[in-house]
Amino acid sequence: MITAAVVPTTTWYLVLAAGLFAIGMIGVLVRRNPLIMFMCIELMLNAVNLTFVALATELTDINGQTAVFFVLVVAAAEVVVGLGIIVSIMRRRQQATADDLAALKG
Amino acid sequence: MYSAEAAGGSTLSFPILTALVLVPALGGILTILTSNRRPESTKFVALVASTVTAGLSIWLLSSFETADAGFQFVSRHPWIRDWGIGWHVGVDGISLFLVVLTGLLFPLVIAGIDPHHDHKRYLGWMLVLEAGVMGSFISLDLFLFFLFFEIVLVPMYFLIGGWGYDQRIYAATKFFLYTMFGSAFMLVGIIATAVLAKNSLGYVTFDLVELAEGAEFAASTGRWLFMAFAIAFAVKVPLFPLHTWLPDAHTQAPTGGSVILAGVLLKLGTYGFLRFGLYLFPEASVWARPLFLTLAVVGILWGAIAATMQKDLKRLVAYSSVAHLGFIILGTFAFTSQAITGGVMQMVNHGISTGALFLLVGMIYERRQTREISQLKGLQSVAPIFAAAFMIVMLSSIGVPGLNGFVGEFLILIGSFGNARWWVVVGATGVILAALYLLWAYQRVFHGEPDEENKSFAELRPREGMLLLAFIAPIVFTGVFPKPMLDRIEPSVKALVTHVETNTGRTLEFEKKEIAPVEHSDVHSDTEKHDTEKSDSEGHGG
Amino acid sequence: MSVVSFLAIDPLLEGDLLWTPLLIVLVKVLVVFVVGLVATMLMVWFERKAIAGMQNRIGPNKAGPFGLLQTLADGIKLFFKEDLLPERADKFVYRLAPYLSFVPAFLAFAIIPLGGDFRDGNGGFVTWFGETTRVQLADPPVGVLFALAISSIAVYGIMLAGWSSGSKYPLLGSVRASAQMVSYEASLGLSLAAVILVCGTLSTSGIVDAQSSLGSWNLVATGVVPFLIFLVSATAELNRPPFDLVEAEQELVGGFNTEYSSIRFALFFLAEFMNTITMSAFIVTLFFGGPQPITIGGTTLDIPLIPNGLEGTVWLLLKVLVFLYIYVWFRGTLPRFRYDQLMDLGWKFLIPSSLGWFMLLAAQRLADDRGWDQWIVVPMSLAVIVVAFVMMQLAFRASDRNREAEGVQF
Amino acid sequence: MxxxxxxxxxxxxxxxxxxxxxxxxxxxxxxxxxxxxxxxxxxxxxxxxxxxxxxxxxxxxxxxxxxxxxxxxxxxxxxxxDLRTEPLGNVQRPLALVLGIGMFALLTTAVVRSRDSLRFKGDGVKTATLEDADGNIRQIARSIFGDYVVAFELTSVLLIVAVVGTVVLARRRKSERTAS
Amino acid sequence: MFAAETLAGPSIPWFTLSPLLALLVGACVLMLGGSLLPQWPRGLYGIVSAATAATSIVLCFFLWDNLTDGRPETIIADALAFDHFAVLGTITICIAVLLASLTTSDYLVREGEDGPELFVLYIAAAIGGIVMVAAQDLIVLFLGLETLSLALYVLAASNRRREESQEAGLKYFILGGFSSAFFLYGIAFIYGATKHTNLGRIMKVLSTEQAFPRNDVLLLVGVGLLLVGLAFKVAAVPFQVWTPDVYQGAPTPVTSFMASAGKTAAFAALLRVSVTALESRVDDWRPVVWVLAVLSLVFGSVLAVTQTNVKRMLAYSSISHAGFILLGVEAASHTGSSSAGDGIASAMTYLLLYTVLVIGTFTIVGLVAGKGDVGSNLTDFRGLGRRRPALALALTVFLLAQAGMPLTSGFVAKFGVIRAAVETKSYAIAIIAMLASVIGAFLYLRIMVSAWMEDAEGEDAAPPVPFLSGLAVTAAVAFTLVVGIVPGWLLDATRQVVTLAGR
Structure with missing residues (x-):
């Protein structure tokens, strides 16, 4: 079978996570649909999770994994609240984008 | 010299200074609490409070030990122990007459000038203002001083903004921001002073006497700190080029406000220079001397020239204030006891005469609803007594011998001629200019044939006459017989000058033959002069 | 290595890869897949036949003996039908959805112990061709969670199918179905938690291993309540009657798959029946000892003639059949729920009850560990539950009143 | 593999x-x-x-x-x-891209530069083994209910917030419905 | 197959947690009561909520006394710190809950609504905030932060009749989530660099590590990300973009709560993390704080002046206040000097005083704005001095205090931080701060001018000030003045917050 000469190290994971984080960040900055922006935030959280898990193995310390567990809980709660807000605002106006929300200037 | 133990030559068991602050403050609160439906009760309360204060200040004057140079009636109580802040108050010859002036001016203003609307709030603010001013003059704690210094802003702001003329809000805001801008530096300076003094004192304190006598700063540190204080005072004085708020504030303020502003508020700055500049940072103030002398002279000339060009009578008086205060600063930074004594005298004199001038301008406005010089004409023929009163006050302001203005100005010029000759020479032209613009204004307003509108100009009413008399009496008395005042001022001033001399190791006094001190600082080093210019330009930038 | 360990902790895959074990694994995969398909076919036949019996009909009887090949025939027919693609459909998702529905159904089956010898501490291992293994496609260490994860993915198939059809009825049907599935997943998970609590492991083979005798079947060990809740939730999860609102023809035409036809429709159909089988097997695994033979008081009912290695499979089959019959029975007898009743049942009854029961078990467990007096613990926990229940009922009543008085929508 | x-x-x-x-x-x-x-x-x-x-x-x-x-x-x-018509302004998209790439570069530098400095080691992460399939879970459980018990309890408050928050956001009264 | 080993959790000092537990009980009572008894008397929810907070405050006083004898310690597996710092923060946040509950009660009446939800959210947010204040572990801190933030998002969006409110909620939410991600990534990096999320252990690791050549890149990037996250929460420039919109859009009582409790918690966390865990890296993060402070001071004040809406003005002014508090943080960073503690003490004192001030101010703004928070423009304040002299006077006191006038608590607060800065020889920043406060003063003056010196076009009959709001305002004014006149006791007390647990 494949005798893998190259084994992905922790750094690979961390760089991948960094990439994911950056993509999420760009997404938040360029997209104007609040739902998508929100998804991008979730991507960023996922990048953090990946970082934690990769580090936990590298440091041989379980607490990194525990942290991910809490992040998952937080993400879930955040989604509930965030979608609640989005629904309550979009129920008024379909197709609201972040730029349309201009009742508040700035 | 000054020390906490030796202080208090005259001891009263009654905490008279504390009372001087508390009585008007409580009066102010009481005024606010009086019923809306009975305006006369409001005025009564306010009058009682201010009169009691006046009485107290007279009592203070009478029990003042003439020969004692130290602080008297000292009262000390810890307040915020954590920060080394205490209620430390006392008066000496320098502050005595300012306190008395404050005590006497307020009842006159309250009794004599009608604010036209919202009496209750007006009187309330007036009394709070009085408390603040009193507090500033008697504080011997840096923190306490700053506190009162700032508190004064609020009532003054409301007085100008609430009862002033058309541009009142602009003027009030300008006044507030300028002063606060200065205080910002002062607060940092105060804190830095206390904190840095910890190195030599071993503990943090804001006590003026302890700091002045005990703390030692490196020369450069002292200079920075001094400049921080100086900016605040320079704004308040106001010293050129920070004076631009003053004409606006004076012009837009209600008459009462103008009188108080000119009478006592501006003195906070000049007093501050003496008390917190010279006393606290002798070395630095000697170092900064050329700068301030120059600014003072420029202020004198600028004020005079600007006054000449004014069309508004009140603005003219306001600019004359700038010039007068330049003299006071000139005297202060001459560092001779004569000149400083003259400066202190002049503070009081200016308070009285310019206050009276504003009062008179206010009366003109009451009658004519205008202050434009061009609109006024020939008032002398319709209201001769009024014109006479105006004349006396104006002459006092010019500094004609026999009236109080002369004594102060003369002392300043004589005292500083020795060691600040060229500045004096230039500054003295300000006296001539003052005569010029005031007399010219008088001529335009009072001489000639009254036109239709000025025909009905009413003569001085008895009540107004009484009020003016209260101003004119001290003008004449001091002009003829200044000795009692000088006796009380001089010891403290001498002590102050000695303090400066011992701390700088230089002789400033009694070197009138030579222009030594000037050379002194010239000789001192070229770099130092350089520094002066630098901080000068920085002062402009700020 | 670690990836492998997730899919199957299997001695076969430890160390170097050799051909024999790989072959065994491949065979396992193939067998499970084929058995799955065939079982589905039979299940359809079984259901039709059984319901026909209940309704005094004959049912399919033409194709093959007893109509056994009817499903096959239907399948072939569907396979050759035209594949319709609605114009307003989101083409990619429309094509993807059936697979999203079909694949999880089979994946979930992978973790069910299909047999093996669990007696005498054997741990379910059997030895074939000199290799020791489990009769189970994969045994991930988080097996139960894996099942939950898979079942939560199954939602997507339905949801996306409805959405991508580009038509209102399928959309409504799919939203209904997925809401229903998400809701009941909560109570499903909570009753599952009771099992995990009692067994102390997440691995399915571990759970089976723990149920060595009738008394230690989780049905008994957890008290019957979690099982009942699980059964009800599972039925709802499967969108089967009486919770088959997805396909409420009167309201929604045909539900989420209205627009589908041909082989894609067949895939949904297949997935549904496959899910039923998987769920039954799962119930058996969790609560009825899976392939464990029935053991009462140390006496094991031994099926003669069948070797121990295969006997487990037979037991499993028997037990699963019971549940399959129960599902058919449900279908034949129970009327359909109304949607609000469905949600009320799920949120207001099943979830609180399963949570309450879980707490009770946990308290029990704690008391055991710490050696507390059971006579105090049990009444106290019961009292707490009763109080909570009463309060909840009061709250429901209050909210009903509010709804009427103020017109609160929710 | x-x-x-x-x-x-x-x-x-x-x-x-x-x-x-x-x-x-x-x-x-x-x-x-x-x-x-x-x-x-x-x-x-x-x-x-x-x-x-x-x-x-x-x-x-x-x-x-x-x-x-x-x-x-x-x-x-x-x-x-239509992504092109999203009112983004001309600057924002490139700016965001630059920011994102910058962030990526920063993060990558950080993790690459410090790849050898991750030298603090803990007690080890248990992997699933044949003998102890639940080792990892047990370990996490120990961590959650040991070191992070406060965090765990706090999640309950967090979830309450989420629930109450949703009620606040979703509940509509009759008056609002008629108003809107 | 029962697990052989039983789990022995950490011991839990119940009494130490009592303020938190009291809040929790209060929230439960509100929720249960609210759902079980359909018709509560109006205002009762608010009173229960306020009483809960008051109980918590009282318990805090007991704890404070206990601590005076004992030493600060870390509790529950070192996850929470129990020290004066934490107790003071708890008191501050509870005061915010107390005052905001009172005013919210009237707000609900004004809006024609009722219900316990907002109060539950206040209390839950407070719990999150208190945990942040006491958190000795980054993960715990993060959860506290999220609890607080989520509650605030909802609160901001809670007025469903006003679109601005919901927009505020959405904006706050998106940007808040964004910043949380940064914060969390920072935690991950710090964890990577030190293997710990516990502040005390991080500190130990970092301080023992100094001996051999160190590679701090990961740690520093982590700290940077962490600071970005926290700077978002405290609304420091350049991470302030959400503040004006959210402050303006959110219901006014909520704004006041946000500005007080939210800021307190975030700043306390910032202080604790930076001073405890990152003590040995002060030189690295101090410049960041310095820059943040200066930018916040300058931009907060300058931008405030250009606004015409009072809520927006106050939002910008709160940014400027954040700059002031950062001044304290900066001072606290000079850990080597003997006066670093003054930074901590002064920042915490500032937060306490600002809490009361800002709630008082916003309460009055809310009362003036009236139903639907419509009238919060500067023009709406015209003639307030004539219509409602008492209210205008109270507003004046608050504004003067915010401007830092002597004899008000605002002066004590500013004096404290300036002093701390000066003691650590940060003269430049001290002067910038004072100048910023001058610019800020202009802003407060504008409001005062509107209230006192300009007259409204139409003289409408002013509705009376509702009782509970009046109570809150009176209490706040009294506190502001009392602290301004006799601050000694407070300073004596807050001096003790310097000793952080586990440091």
Missing amino acids: ELFVFVCAAIMVLVGALGVVLRSNPVHAALSMILTLFGVAVLFVAREANFLAAVQVIVYAGAIVVLFLFVIMLLGVDRAE
Whole structure:
């Protein structure tokens, strides 16, 4: 079978996570649909999770994994609240984008 | 010299200074609490409070030990122990007459000038203002001083903004921001002073006497700190080029406000220079001397020239204030006891005469609803007594011998001629200019044939006459017989000058033959002069 | 290595890869897949036949003996039908959805112990061709969670199918179905938690291993309540009657798959029946000892003639059949729920009850560990539950009143 | 094998993430996100975090994205937006790109530069073994109920907030309905 | 197959947690009561909520006394710190809950609504905030932060009749989530660099590590990300973009709560993390704080002046206040000097005083704005001095205090931080701060001018000030003045917050 000469190290994971984080960040900055922006935030959280898990193995310390567990809980709660807000605002106006929300200037 | 133990030559068991602050403050609160439906009760309360204060200040004057140079009636109580802040108050010859002036001016203003609307709030603010001013003059704690210094802003702001003329809000805001801008530096300076003094004192304190006598700063540190204080005072004085708020504030303020502003508020700055500049940072103030002398002279000339060009009578008086205060600063930074004594005298004199001038301008406005010089004409023929009163006050302001203005100005010029000759020479032209613009204004307003509108100009009413008399009496008395005042001022001033001399190791006094001190600082080093210019330009930038 | 360990902790895959074990694994995969398909076919036949019996009909009887090949025939027919693609459909998702529905159904089956010898501490291992293994496609260490994860993915198939059809009825049907599935997943998970609590492991083979005798079947060990809740939730999860609102023809035409036809429709159909089988097997695994033979008081009912290695499979089959019959029975007898009743049942009854029961078990467990007096613990926990229940009922009543008085929508 | 898994998962993650950012249709974006989530879950498994992988799928794929889809479908915002006409301004998009790349560069530098300095080691992460299949879970449990018990209890408050918050946001009174 | 080993959790000092537990009980009572008894008397929810907070405050006083004898310690597996710092923060946040509950009660009446939800959210947010204040572990801190933030998002969006409110909620939410991600990534990096999320252990690791050549890149990037996250929460420039919109859009009582409790918690966390865990890296993060402080001071004040809406003005002014508090943080960073503690003490004192001030101010703004928070423009304040002299006077006191006038608590607060800065020889920043406060003063003057010196076009009959709001305002004014006149006791007390647990 494949005798893998190259084994992905922790750094690979961390760089991948960094990439994911950056993509999420760009997404938040360029997209104007609040739902998508929100998804991008979730991507960023996922990048953090990946970082934690990769580090936990590298440091041989379980607490990194525990942290991910809490992040998952937080993400879930955040989604509930965030979608609640989005629904309550979009129920008024379909197709609201972040730029349309201009009742508040700035 | 000054020390906490030796202080208090005259001891009263009654905490008279504390009372001087508390009585008007409580009066102010009481005024606010009086019923809306009975305006006369409001005025009564306010009058009682201010009169009691006046009485107290007279009592203070009478029990003042003439020969004692130290602080008297000292009262000390810890307040915020954590920060080394205490209620430390006392008066000496320098502050005595300012306190008395404050005590006497307020009842006159309250009794004599009608604010036209919202009496209750007006009187309330007036009394709070009085408390603040009193507090500033008697504080011997840096923190306490700053506190009162700032508190004064609020009532003054409301007085100008609430009862002033058309541009009142602009003027009030300008006044507030300028002063606060200065205080910002002062607060940092105060804190830095206390904190840095910890190195030599071993503990943090804001006590003026302890700091002045005990703390030692490196020369450069002292200079920075001094400049921080100086900016605040320079704004308040106001010293050129920070004076631009003053004409606006004076012009837009209600008459009462103008009188108080000119009478006592501006003195906070000049007093501050003496008390917190010279006393606290002798070395630095000697170092900064050329700068301030120059600014003072420029202020004198600028004020005079600007006054000449004014069309508004009140603005003219306001600019004359700038010039007068330049003299006071000139005297202060001459560092001779004569000149400083003259400066202190002049503070009081200016308070009285310019206050009276504003009062008179206010009366003109009451009658004519205008202050434009061009609109006024020939008032002398319709209201001769009024014109006479105006004349006396104006002459006092010019500094004609026999009236109080002369004594102060003369002392300043004589005292500083020795060691600040060229500045004096230039500054003295300000006296001539003052005569010029005031007399010219008088001529335009009072001489000639009254036109239709000025025909009905009413003569001085008895009540107004009484009020003016209260101003004119001290003008004449001091002009003829200044000795009692000088006796009380001089010891403290001498002590102050000695303090400066011992701390700088230089002789400033009694070197009138030579222009030594000037050379002194010239000789001192070229770099130092350089520094002066630098901080000068920085002062402009700020 | 670690990836492998997730899919199957299997001695076969430890160390170097050799051909024999790989072959065994491949065979396992193939067998499970084929058995799955065939079982589905039979299940359809079984259901039709059984319901026909209940309704005094004959049912399919033409194709093959007893109509056994009817499903096959239907399948072939569907396979050759035209594949319709609605114009307003989101083409990619429309094509993807059936697979999203079909694949999880089979994946979930992978973790069910299909047999093996669990007696005498054997741990379910059997030895074939000199290799020791489990009769189970994969045994991930988080097996139960894996099942939950898979079942939560199954939602997507339905949801996306409805959405991508580009038509209102399928959309409504799919939203209904997925809401229903998400809701009941909560109570499903909570009753599952009771099992995990009692067994102390997440691995399915571990759970089976723990149920060595009738008394230690989780049905008994957890008290019957979690099982009942699980059964009800599972039925709802499967969108089967009486919770088959997805396909409420009167309201929604045909539900989420209205627009589908041909082989894609067949895939949904297949997935549904496959899910039923998987769920039954799962119930058996969790609560009825899976392939464990029935053991009462140390006496094991031994099926003669069948070797121990295969006997487990037979037991499993028997037990699963019971549940399959129960599902058919449900279908034949129970009327359909109304949607609000469905949600009320799920949120207001099943979830609180399963949570309450879980707490009770946990308290029990704690008391055991710490050696507390059971006579105090049990009444106290019961009292707490009763109080909570009463309060909840009061709250429901209050909210009903509010709804009427103020017109609160929710 | 490891490499293969990593590369596959990484591609899933990145393609999914790009899909979220670039796809114009919210539903497709959500589906892309599922791809990413699965990729991350696979990577979790590759890093011995079996429990987390399962939880990741259950919570994210099973609940979060479903909620997203619900919202998209309920609000009817599922039509594709034209990305070009998104009112972004001329500066913002390149600026965001630059920022994002800068962030990526920064983070990458950080992790690469410090790859040898991760020298603090803990007590070890238990992997699933034949003998102790639940080792990882037990370890996490010990950590949650030991060192992080406060955090765990706090999650209850967090969830209460979420629930109460949703009630606040969702509840409508008759008066509002008629008003709006 | 029962697990052989039983789990022995950490011991839990119940009494130490009592303020938190009291809040929790209060929230439960509100929720249960609210759902079980359909018709509560109006205002009762608010009173229960306020009483809960008051109980918590009282318990805090007991704890404070206990601590005076004992030493600060870390509790529950070192996850929470129990020290004066934490107790003071708890008191501050509870005061915010107390006052905001009172005013919210009237707000609900004004809006024609009722219900316990907002109060539950206040209390839950407070719990999150208190945990942040006491958190000795980054993960715990993060959860506290999220609890607080989520509650605030909802609160901001809670007025469903006003679109601005919901927009505020959405904006706050998106940007808040964004910043949380940064914060969390920072935690991950710090964890990577030190293997710990516990502040005390991080500190130990970092301080013992100094001996051999160190590679701090990961740690520093982590700290940077962490600071970005926290700077978002405290609304420091350049991470302030959300503040004006959210402050303006959110219901006014909520704004006041946000500005007080939210800021307190975030700043306390910032202080604790930076001073405890990152003590040995002060030189690295101090410049960041310095820059943040200066930018916040300058931009907060300058931008405030250009606004015409009072809520927006106050939002910008709160940014400027954040700059002031950062001044304290900066001072606290000079850990080597003997006066670093003054930074901590002064920042915490500032937060306490600002809490009361800002709630008082916003309460009055809310009362003036009236139903639907419509009238919060500067023009709406015209003639307030004539219509409602008492209210205008109270507003004046608050504004003067915010401007830092002597004899008000605002002066004590500013004096404290300036002093701390000066003691650590940060003269430049001290002067910038004072100048910023001058610019800020202009802003407060504008409001005062509107209230006192300009007259409204139409003299409408002013509705009376509702009782509970009046109570809150009176209490706040009294506190502001009392502290301004006799601050000694407070300073004596807050001096003790310097000793952080586990440091």
